[in-house]
Structures are given as C-alpha cells and as structure tokens.
Amino acid sequence: MMAPLVLSGQETFQSLKPCDLSCCTKSEIKAYFENSYDLNESIFTGLKEECAIYKCPDRLRLPLIFYYAHTACVYVNKMFLGGLITKRINPEYESLFETGVDEMSWDDTENFRMGGQYKWPNLKDVVEYRRQVREVILQVIENTPLELPITKESPWWSLFMGMEHERIHHETSSVLIRQLPVDMVTRPKGWKYGPVTWGEGVKENPMVTVSEQTTVTLGKPQDFPSYGWDNEYGELECKVPPFRANKYIITNREYMEFVESGGYQDSQFWSKEGWSWKQYRQANHPLYWVCSQGCKNGCGSNLSASSHCRPQDMEGTNEKFRLRAVYDVIDMPWDWPAEVNYHEAKAYAKWKGPSYRLPTEAEYHVMRGEQKDVKEGVACDIVYQDNCNANIRFIYGSSTPVNMFPATSAGFHDVFGNVWQWTEDHFNGFPGQDTHWLYDDFSTPCFDGRHNMIMGGSWITTGDSASRFARFSFRRHFFQHAGFRLVESIGPQPTPLRLVDTEVFVMGVGIEDKVDPKEVNLPNGFTWVPSTNLQYHYDTAESLNRQLQLEYGAGSKFLDQLLEHVTRTVKQHGTETRRILHIGCGVGKISFQLAKQFEEVVAVDFCGRFLDAAISLQSGKSLTYTVVNSDNKREKHEAVLGDTSASNVIFKQLTWLPNEIGTYDVVLFENIDRVMNPKAWLRRLWEILNKKGVLIIISTKGWDQAKLRPYIQDRLQCSETHSLPYYELGGNKKQVNYTVWHLKSSGYFHG
Structure with missing residues (x-):
C-alpha cells in the first residue's frame, strides 16, 4: 500500500x-x-x-x-x-x-x-x-x-x-x-462511492421553462471576504430571455441511446474539430465507460498499448458497458451523469435535434434560482453552508443519481456539484477584470476562444472552486468529471452568449479556424467579443509587419544606439558576459547582435508571430515586410539576418518568468509597455540576476525610476536613468527612457 x-x-x-x-x-x-x-x-x-x-x-x-x-x-x-x-x-x-x-x-x-x-x-x-x-x-x-x-x-x-x-x-x-x-489502483479505506439509484429512479428528463426575462449580474465583488481567482472579478450584466433546459443533467441511460444509435460513427453530429478529435482518439464511447472491445485508452509512454476495455472487466454482467470510477470498475449507474467532453456533449445535442444546445454562463446562473444577497458575506455562498444540499466537498468519492439532491427554486437539479457542466461560452474576463501579480498568467492564456467554460463543480470540488463565483474552463477535448444538460431558446431575443473572436497565433500551427456557429447549433443573437488578454491583440500580422519595419527599417538606428548603451553599461559595472535574458525580444534583431557579446542569449516574447519570424531569420530565411512611403505607396522590403552568428540565441514563448528560466548576468527588459501586469514581472527580476548583474528596463511610456520603484523589491537599486531619441513609424520623435538597476550587496544570489 x-x-x-x-x-x-x-x-x-x-x-x-x-x-x-x-x-x-x-x-x-x-x-x-x-x-x-x-x-x-x-x-x-x-x-x-x-x-x-x-x-x-x-x-x-x-x-x-x-x-x-x-x-x-x-x-x-x-x-x-x-x-x-x-x-x-x-x-x-x-x-x-x-x-x-x-x-x-x-x-x-x-x-x-x-x-x-x-x-x-x-x-x-x-x-x-x-x-x-x-x-x-x-x-x-x-x-x-x-x-x-x-x-x-x-x-x-x-x-x-x-x-x-x-x-x-x-x-x-x-x-x-x-x-x-x-x-x-485500489480503493483506499474511507473512500465512499455514491448510491447507484435514488428513490424511484430517473424515468424521464423533462425540459423546465424559465419564462420571464431575467437580468443577472456576473462577477465577484472586489471586497468579498473569500479567496478568488482573477477571472472571477469585474462585472457583467446580462439580460436573459426565456429558455428551456433539462431538469436533470443528461444521464448515462440517456447518453446510451446516442451511443447505441451509432452516434460515434456518424460525422453529421460532430463539428469539424470534434470529428477530428473523435477520429484521433478512436473513441467509440465516453472515456470512463468500459466495454470488452479493447478500445484505445489515450495513456502515454509505456501504458499506450494497454486498454481500459478488457473482456475480464465485463465478466458477470449482461450489460454492454460498465463504468470506471476512480479506483474500480463498477456496474453502470444509469442514473449518474454521463461524463463527456464538450465535443461529445455537442454531438449528443445535435443528434437530439437542431434546436438543442448547451447553456450559456448567464443562463446557468439563472438556473440556480434565488440566492442570498452578497451583502451577507460568506453566508451567501454554498461552499460555506453546512447543509449545502449538493454533491460537493467530497461527500462522496463519485457522482450520485441526478435526482438525489433537491432542485433549486428555478426547478433544476445539480446546478452545484455532482459533475461540472459544459457551457457554450468561451472563457474570457469580465469588464474590469485584472490579473493578480502573484499569478499573472493563471487565466489569461485561456482567453483564446479555444477554452469553453465549465460551471458548478463536481463531487470532488472544494474550496473556492465550489463557490458560486467560481469560473473555470478547459479545452473542448479535455476530460474532467464533467457532464452537461441541454437548452432550447424560446423566441427570437438575443442570447447572452459570448464567443471570443480575437485571432490567436499558435507557434508551429498558425491561426486556427474560428468556431462556426451554424456547425455547432449556436443560437441567434450571440456576441463576438475581443479577448480580454491584451497580449493577443499585439500578436497580429500588422504588428509583425510593424516590428520588422522597426527592427530592420526605420527603427534600426535606435536599436544600434540601444546596443551601444547596453555594451557600455555592462563594461561600467564589470558584469560578466556569460548569459543575458532579453525580455520582449520582438523579431530578434538586438538578440542576434547581443549574441556577439554573450555566450548565451535567451530571448523571450509572448507573441508567437514574432518568435516564428525570429526563428525563421535565425535559420537563414529572409522575411518580407511592407512600408508605406511618403507618396502613400506600399513598398516591399526584406529583413535578413546577414552574417551575424546566431546559434547561441534561444527563443522562448513565455507568459511569465518561471523558475526554469534560470539566472543571468544581464536582463534586458524591452517590453514592459505591453505586459498586462508589470508588477508580476518586476517582482521576479531581482532573483534571476547573478551577483554584479544588471537589469536594464526600457520604455517608451515614461517608466522612469520613480514609477518603477513601487514595483521592484528593495533588493534592487537604480544606478542610472537615461533617455534616447526614438522615431516612430511616420517620423514622430519620442523619448525612450531606460533605467539601469543592480542588486544591493545584501541581495539573495543564485550565482
């Protein structure tokens, strides 16, 4: 044991x-x-x-x-x-x-x-x-x-x-x-599975109507006295028109009809993305269902050849399927929720008919019915209530029958607990949401239009995750203790559904296709919204063209001056030239130049397009960019790395500075103007500097010593502040501030 x-x-x-x-x-x-x-x-x-x-x-x-x-x-x-x-x-x-x-x-x-x-x-x-x-x-x-x-x-x-x-x-x-x-595995002592049936069982799953238009306010108050993740804060008011939704989460019994009808073999019920996933996984039924046919398991490494669907696990039953619980294979609990990913839920919805879909985040809040006023403090939140009447907080080590816990005042069961429930909304921040400096990239990388929200928590959900304010998401192919219920719109009113339309560039892949609303039976009146991750808005084709022009065209003189100042600073401080970290490396020109002075250059940026371009230049390719000349005509130019040796430059796409980034003799921070939470980055910098190392922070927006000081820990002190002339595209002159910082003698050193 x-x-x-x-x-x-x-x-x-x-x-x-x-x-x-x-x-x-x-x-x-x-x-x-x-x-x-x-x-x-x-x-x-x-x-x-x-x-x-x-x-x-x-x-x-x-x-x-x-x-x-x-x-x-x-x-x-x-x-x-x-x-x-x-x-x-x-x-x-x-x-x-x-x-x-x-x-x-x-x-x-x-x-x-x-x-x-x-x-x-x-x-x-x-x-x-x-x-x-x-x-x-x-x-x-x-x-x-x-x-x-x-x-x-x-x-x-x-x-x-x-x-x-x-x-x-x-x-x-x-x-x-x-x-x-x-x-x-073996079931630990004290681990208790939930009952298989409850009362008379679940004979049908009617649609419950929410007839009146309802306005809901989403978002957690900033001063609410419980822990919250960054995406919970901010505020969004939604008007929710009438709709119908299943009284219960879709059960294993209901989902079995889809499986038996050949739903996993018929592409007409699946989105393009969903069908591609289905074929890749060779899925014939939900992940946690067990049959005797040796289905592919999806495990990694030396488990990839094994299967969860073994004949010996089906002995003693006349059923086609059993269920894998956490530690056991058990007889299929037909009244438990069917646990599937988003693609499987949507395929079931399309199989049921063209009017069916999943709930929106706002509709899900309406299904919770009347709740206590947030002014009552934590007493208003289910996770703090002694008798929560929901399968959360580890009451059981599994799902429970969907009729076991009472319905809300709106008439819906299990809107809290049992299993997470997929919604149609893409994960995104609320208006007024900000990241927290201790975990700047907890949520924002997922504001990409590829993560759908899950709501309500599961049987194992505890703490803030089970809160009425909790907001989580996963990729649509993701497996979790998650299920779904179906919804139908009533009438033509716009549905409070938010889909992210910001293009997100994935390195090595490019731009993935957006969701086709018709393909996945989305309702009329949904809203395309921009990602609240501002970094994604920098990573555009226009930004890449501009960056190439700045580094290899109009801005090249400025970069040459900057390089001279970096060189002078390193000599002045007697700093080693083994490793330099270049944050905000853009398309890499100054990183390539720094490679002449340093043994190793680690060049970091958030923008995948920039890094793809830099790696292309590093491999010897040329890149074309466009310049609008004084006659308002478009001219094509080429960016070429030239004879610079660049093999010692390592490019990384990072949303923050993890520990694995290591330590450096020099840190050149060039993109402070476009990070979402400067404090999150600045508070890390002292620790990644070696003894006698220097930090050079560059900004076009006036990040001078006075403005930087509140964000930087006392272990760093400013050595000097300078300004350089900078010419924007179009010839407008600006000042670029740069400050040089070094560790105090009492600092904590790695090197």
Whole structure:
C-alpha cells in the first residue's frame, strides 16, 4: 500500500469549509491548510505500487509524480514572491515541478521531457520535500502577524493561493488516476462511492421553462471576504430571455441511446474539430465507460498499448458497458451523469435535434434560482453552508443519481456539484477584470476562444472552486468529471452568449479556424467579443509587419544606439558576459547582435508571430515586410539576418518568468509597455540576476525610476536613468527612457 509512502500527514477524505477572510483565526487557517495538503496526498494512497506514480495516464499530461509534487512547490514559489518566506526550500524542485502542461491541441505529441524518457526524482525524496514544505508553512502560520481582513494586497493571499491551487489539483489527480489501468489502483479505506439509484429512479428528463426575462449580474465583488481567482472579478450584466433546459443533467441511460444509435460513427453530429478529435482518439464511447472491445485508452509512454476495455472487466454482467470510477470498475449507474467532453456533449445535442444546445454562463446562473444577497458575506455562498444540499466537498468519492439532491427554486437539479457542466461560452474576463501579480498568467492564456467554460463543480470540488463565483474552463477535448444538460431558446431575443473572436497565433500551427456557429447549433443573437488578454491583440500580422519595419527599417538606428548603451553599461559595472535574458525580444534583431557579446542569449516574447519570424531569420530565411512611403505607396522590403552568428540565441514563448528560466548576468527588459501586469514581472527580476548583474528596463511610456520603484523589491537599486531619441513609424520623435538597476550587496544570489 502507498499510504505510508506518500503521506506526510493524515489520510482523510473529508473536506473543511474555506476560511472567512474577514475574521478567520490562525487555528482555522492551519486546519484548512492541513486539510488541503492531506486531501491531496490521500488521493495517491490508492496507487497499488510505487511504480504507478511514475506512469503517464494521459499522453497529453505529465506522470503522476509531477502532480504529487507540483502543489507543494507552488506554495513555496508564491509565498516567496509574496514575502511570506525569505528563502526557497529546494530550488531544483521548485523549478522542475513548477509548470505543468496546458496542452493547446488534442493531437499534441507526448512531452518526453516530462514523460517516459525523463528521470524523475526518487519518491522518497519528493515525499520528504512535501514534508519540509508542510513544516515551513506551519511555522509561517504560527509566526507571521495576521492582519484582518486578508485581501488581495495581503502577504497571506499567497498562502491562500497555494491552498486553493492545491484543491484544484485534487480534481486533476483524481481524473488522471481514473485513467490508469485499474490493476494499478485500489480503493483506499474511507473512500465512499455514491448510491447507484435514488428513490424511484430517473424515468424521464423533462425540459423546465424559465419564462420571464431575467437580468443577472456576473462577477465577484472586489471586497468579498473569500479567496478568488482573477477571472472571477469585474462585472457583467446580462439580460436573459426565456429558455428551456433539462431538469436533470443528461444521464448515462440517456447518453446510451446516442451511443447505441451509432452516434460515434456518424460525422453529421460532430463539428469539424470534434470529428477530428473523435477520429484521433478512436473513441467509440465516453472515456470512463468500459466495454470488452479493447478500445484505445489515450495513456502515454509505456501504458499506450494497454486498454481500459478488457473482456475480464465485463465478466458477470449482461450489460454492454460498465463504468470506471476512480479506483474500480463498477456496474453502470444509469442514473449518474454521463461524463463527456464538450465535443461529445455537442454531438449528443445535435443528434437530439437542431434546436438543442448547451447553456450559456448567464443562463446557468439563472438556473440556480434565488440566492442570498452578497451583502451577507460568506453566508451567501454554498461552499460555506453546512447543509449545502449538493454533491460537493467530497461527500462522496463519485457522482450520485441526478435526482438525489433537491432542485433549486428555478426547478433544476445539480446546478452545484455532482459533475461540472459544459457551457457554450468561451472563457474570457469580465469588464474590469485584472490579473493578480502573484499569478499573472493563471487565466489569461485561456482567453483564446479555444477554452469553453465549465460551471458548478463536481463531487470532488472544494474550496473556492465550489463557490458560486467560481469560473473555470478547459479545452473542448479535455476530460474532467464533467457532464452537461441541454437548452432550447424560446423566441427570437438575443442570447447572452459570448464567443471570443480575437485571432490567436499558435507557434508551429498558425491561426486556427474560428468556431462556426451554424456547425455547432449556436443560437441567434450571440456576441463576438475581443479577448480580454491584451497580449493577443499585439500578436497580429500588422504588428509583425510593424516590428520588422522597426527592427530592420526605420527603427534600426535606435536599436544600434540601444546596443551601444547596453555594451557600455555592462563594461561600467564589470558584469560578466556569460548569459543575458532579453525580455520582449520582438523579431530578434538586438538578440542576434547581443549574441556577439554573450555566450548565451535567451530571448523571450509572448507573441508567437514574432518568435516564428525570429526563428525563421535565425535559420537563414529572409522575411518580407511592407512600408508605406511618403507618396502613400506600399513598398516591399526584406529583413535578413546577414552574417551575424546566431546559434547561441534561444527563443522562448513565455507568459511569465518561471523558475526554469534560470539566472543571468544581464536582463534586458524591452517590453514592459505591453505586459498586462508589470508588477508580476518586476517582482521576479531581482532573483534571476547573478551577483554584479544588471537589469536594464526600457520604455517608451515614461517608466522612469520613480514609477518603477513601487514595483521592484528593495533588493534592487537604480544606478542610472537615461533617455534616447526614438522615431516612430511616420517620423514622430519620442523619448525612450531606460533605467539601469543592480542588486544591493545584501541581495539573495543564485550565482
């Protein structure tokens, strides 16, 4: 058994309620932390052998050892950034286990760096690391002054960020363990599956009508006394016209009709994207259904040849299918929700008829019925209520019959809990939403039109994830404890559905096709909206043309001057010239020039188009850009790297600066004007500078020393401030400020 190996605390499958941040005590924080930590470790006690934790249950995910360690290192990284701790515990682990994989396509190849060919640390050492992190956090809770209320500006916010992040991964780990071959797991003591039926069972699933137009306000108040992720804040008011929706989540029994009718073999029910996914996965039924036909499993590495659909698991039943629960294969609970991805849900909806679709986010809120006023504080939120009447917070270790918990005042069951429910809305921020500097890229990379929202939480959802304000999303091919219900519009009124229309460039792929509303039976009156991730708006064909012109045309003289100043600064400070990090590298011209002075140049940008162009130039290709001349005529020019040696330039697309970025003698920060949350980037910079290293920050918008100081930790001090003349396209002269910073002698050094 794995319990003695993976537990640094107590085995438990009971969840506590979150803390009220307006009045919580240290003892409550301590209890909530240990419960978060214990729950995560306890899920892994169901692995039969130590070798299972090194397996990759999904080829688009990492081995389980990563997820076991990942949550502990996020505590350290966020608390270190937030100032609750002053030194790291294990910098190697806090780099290795920091960043996971958010696969951006269902046909990504397996990541062997973190998959079958990578040698992961010994489990005993990783368990010891988790134990050390636990002890450090308990000391922080005991010794750090607690000022209430805890707000987003409080150092304590970083600890709550770690706890709520860990609770998200309770679900991630359970989903992955559920995909392991069943022979590798065993149900832990204390893990309790829900009942198979309830009452007279579910004979039918009628449509319930919401007849009156309703206005709903989406978004969490900024001062609400509970932890929240960045995408929850802001405010959006929606007018919701009448609609009909299923009383219950679609059950396994209902979905069986679609499977038996040949729905998985008929492309007319699937979107283009969905059918491509279906063929790639060779799916014949939902992932967690088990048959005797040896279906492809989707596991990675050395599990890829195994199958979940084995004849021996169907012995003793006359049914065509059984169900894989987290640790067992059980007889099919026909009244439980059908757990599918978005593509499968939409195929079922189209099979039912052209008027059927999934709910919108706003309609989902209406289905929740009357709720307490937010002015009542945490009492208004279901996750804080003792009798929540929903299958959330680990009451069971599985789904439950869809009729088991009472309906809301609007007449709908399981709008909270049981399984997550897919919606039609693309994930996006609300008006007024901003990122948090401790986790600038938690949500924004997913505001890409490729992530659909899921609502309501599942049986294993706890903490903020089960809140009435929670907003999560996944790629449409993603597997989760997720199901769906169907909706029909009533009348011609516009539907409050928001789809992201901003083009997102994916390196190596280009621009993916937008969703075709007709193809997936979307209602009339939906709204195309821009992504609230401002970075995506920089990454356009026009921006690339402009950047090429600036670096290889009109702006080249400025870049030459800038390079001279960098060279002078390095000599003046006696800085080493081994490694330089160039943040905001654009299409790479100055990075290529820096390669003459430095042994290694790491060039970072968010814009995939820019990096694709830079890599093309590095490979010896020329790029064409267009200039409008004084006669208003378009002239074509070529950008060519020339004879510069560029083999020592490494280009990376990053949404922030993870630990794996390493440390540098010089950091040249050239795109501060276009990052969404400057504080998030600036607070990281002191740690990635080597001793005697220098940081050079460049801005066209007046980021001088006075403006930068509030964002930069005391470990950095300004050496000098300069201005350079800069000519925009069209000949308009501007000033570019650049400031040089270096570590104080009392700083914390890696090198």
